[in-house]
Amino acid sequence: MATHSASATxxxxxxxxxxxxxxxxxxxxxxxVPFYSPPRxxxxxxxxxxxPHTNWVDLFxxxxxxxxxxxxxxxxxxxxxxxxxxYFCACYLxxxxxxxxxxxFDARFIWADNLxxxxxxxxxxMILGTVIANIKSVPIMSDTRNEPTTFLFCLGMSLQQxxxxxxxxxxxxxxxxxxxxxxxxARHDMMVRAAPCFLFLVATTWAASDYCNLSGPIGVYSFxxxxxxxxxxxxxxxxxxxxxxxxxxxxxxxxxxRFVYIVKLGADHKEHSVPxxxxxxxxxxxxxxxxxxxxxxxxxxxxxx
Numbered sequence: 001m002a003t004h005s006a007s008a009t010x011x012x013x014x015x016x017x018x019x020x021x022x023x024x025x026x027x028x029x030x031x032x033v034p035f036y037s038p039p040r041x042x043x044x045x046x047x048x049x050x051x052p053h054t055n056w057v058d059l060f061x062x063x064x065x066x067x068x069x070x071x072x073x074x075x076x077x078x079x080x081x082x083x084x085x086x087y088f089c090a091c092y093l094x095x096x097x098x099x100x101x102x103x104x105f106d107a108r109f110i111w112a113d114n115l116x117x118x119x120x121x122x123x124x125x126m127i128l129g130t131v132i133a134n135i136k137s138v139p140i141m142s143d144t145r146n147e148p149t150t151f152l153f154c155l156g157m158s159l160q161q162x163x164x165x166x167x168x169x170x171x172x173x174x175x176x177x178x179x180x181x182x183x184x185x186a187r188h189d190m191m192v193r194a195a196p197c198f199l200f201l202v203a204t205t206w207a208a209s210d211y212c213n214l215s216g217p218i219g220v221y222s223f224x225x226x227x228x229x230x231x232x233x234x235x236x237x238x239x240x241x242x243x244x245x246x247x248x249x250x251x252x253x254x255x256x257x258r259f260v261y262i263v264k265l266g267a268d269h270k271e272h273s274v275p276x277x278x279x280x281x282x283x284x285x286x287x288x289x290x291x292x293x294x295x296x297x298x299x300x301x302x303x304x305x
Contacts, residue, residue, distance in 0.1 A: 037112040038174040039167075041182050042277050045270045049279050057121055058284060061102065064128050068095045071135040079138035083237065087142075090244035091135045094157055097196075097247055098128060101164055103284055107276035108185065109171060124163050131156035144210035145234040151207035154239055157246075158204050161197040165190060184272040192253040196246035203242040210236055 043049060068091075076088045102124070111117045134141075134153040141150045172186035258269075 033118075034112075034114045036116045037114040038176070039109050039111050039171050041175065041179050041274055042108060042110055042280075043275060044179075044181070045275050047275075049277055057125070058106075061099075061125065061128070062284070064125075064132050065095060065099055068132040068135060071132060075135060075137045075141075081138075083138050083142070086237075086244060087138050087240055090240045090247075091153070093247040094153075094243055095128075095131060095135075097250065098131070098157075098160055103281060104276060105164070105167060105189075107278075107280045107284075108274040109175075109182070120163055120166065124160065127156045127160045127163070131160070139233075141240065142235045142237055143233060144207045144236045144239060145213075146211075148211050150236075150239050151204065151211050154200055154204040154207055154243060157243065158197065158200040161193055161200060164193060165197070168193075181271055181274050185274040188257055188272065192250055192257065195249035195253055199242045199246040199249060203239040203246075206236075206242070207239040210234075 072088055072092055075091070076084050078084070079087070131153055134149045134156070136147075136149045140147050141153070144150050168186040168189040172183050172190070175182045175186075
């Protein structure tokens with residue numbers, strides 16, 4: 001046991017020296033980027049924390065949330081009623097969960113630069129952009145028969161959960177064998193995401209069936225025409241209610257795992273979880289604030305102009 005612990009500690013110490021200033025796109029220009037490299041754990045419990053450098057992807061990721069806050073404020077201003085508050089809470093909690101999931105993952109694990117994880121990061125940014133762009137007012141998002149907004153929002157949330165699942169599975173299968181807490185953390189993350197992922201998929205299917213008019217025989221569908229859109233209005237709040245419930249399903253799953261399984265059964269949390277690098281978390285929080293202030297200055301200068 002001591003041998004395995006020393007081996008794992010040496011493995012992470014090596015990671016610290018090699019990857020302390022590296023997150024992605026950090027290889028020298030003359031080096032070939034490998035197709036794949038296994039993930040690595042940043043640190044173990046009781047290790048000395050060191051601040052890793054963030055890169056442009058982190059800043060770019062945070063800027064999307066500034067736009068998301070702007071869209072949320074505009075949507076709430078347009079619908080100051082009970083449904084407006086519900087849609088605001090559902091969309092806000094959804095994008096907050098995406099931000100936290102990525103922050104928690106990056107604060108625990110890291111990769112050497114490789115094409116596979118570059119592609120995953122690219123997908124995550126594209127999906128996040130789709131989610132943010134489809135935060136609209138209640139009359140638009142509730143009209144799932146004539147507007148694709150809610151369908152695209154729910155689809156983006158579902159696909160983002162899939163990318164998180166892929167990352168956790170990668171950790172579980174390919175991380176260093178002397179780091180059992182990483183495998184336990186990955187198993188926990190996959191379990192906690194099961195319920196919200198299911199609700200997002202149901203919401204996506206519901207909104208898609210409305211928009212594609214899937215009321216006839218299986219396989220027979222038609223997209224709404226311009227004449228259909230100009231007829232009567234249509235409201236369906238069901239998909240957003242499921243999105244709202246997905247956040248609490250994730251919270252409940254986390255509570256059951258951490259407080260029932262670990263606390264009640266007496267399991268050692270250091271053997272079932274990976275610590276987050278708090279310096280990295282604080283650095284990212286500061287980056288998010290800076291991104292918000294930058295967006296605020298740009299908006300003021302544009303308005304004045």
